[in-house]
Amino acid sequence: MAKKRVGILTSGGDCPGLNAAIRGVAYAAYNMMDVQFVGINEGYKGLIEGKSNEMSHTDFNGILTLGGTILGTSRQPYRNMRVIENDNVDKVAAMKANYKKLNLDCLVTLGGNGTHKTANLLSEEGLNVIGLPKTIDNDLYGTDVTFGFHSAVDIATDVVDKIHTTANSHGRAMVIELMGNKAGWLTLYAGMGGGADVILIPEIPYDMEKIIGCVEDRTLKTRNFAIICVAEGTLSYEESKMKKKEREQKRSESGFASGSLSIANQIQQRTGIETRVVVPGHYQRGGSPSPYDRVLATQFGAYAARLIRDGNYGNTVAMIDGKVGHNALKDIAGLKKLVDVGGDMVRTARDMGVSFGD
């Protein structure tokens, strides 16, 4: 069989496990076939601008435990992919031309929802594409889990643990804002893993009265502190009825740039308990992947190598009911996997007395 030329890129927000997945694809592919990898730099931006380098076996050594991505990444919003902007570049045509110029047999794209939408677009345009599911948000449709998620859960839970001890010492309410704009998986897991009193997620709009009630009745009657975990995209019930523009307008008028600042202010005003806000932000995406993610990313990578070997393109790797498999890109692109508000995780948390503010 002729040597296969495989382009590989990482796109969107980075996360621990990207390098483990890159290594998984490469090592397994080297064992299965004659292959030349071409690293595309900074995600789809690199494919548009033709920034790439030929890679050799040694480029993949020693990266299993390394955080971030050796290829670099960028955000190239899907909604603009077909829009010609000020630079006058036809992005889709440029990506197709560079794929051809690099003489690629296929392109492996590691990313989340936006990445998969563009991967599907390129697949529809006739390129051979294989996706791998990464994101700390765990919100990619069609897979039980994405790599990067559990590393972020470990970090976020550690934040909740550490905040617990200082909350206890000072007798404070601590509002911890965790990542997750549309999906509350990370906040749900870290909140449960860290024993939060209140967990607020985008899937369940909150009522401030319920939060105050929980902090006053349940928490402050039995001890002197409260832990409130808030996903960054959480909305109050009123906000959930508004259009995005109106919501942003209301927020800027209120003087509180984020939901967590506003929630903290109201807790302090209404209950009298001293309240602080903690925002770990991108810290949640940093550092080395957890052993779980190293194994998962390696499994996903090796499976992608099998798809390359078999010429089984137009697919993305997934964990389906606990088994590594794949979905057609066209079947999952554009769909999101949100927290099931009636599901087992939420039910268990409620059984434990956690308030979702509803």
Ligand code: F6P
């Ligand atoms: O998609 C991953 C994520 O970390 C989200 O949880 C968060 O809302 C967003 O990326 C932050 O994006 P950026 O890195 O561009 O600030």
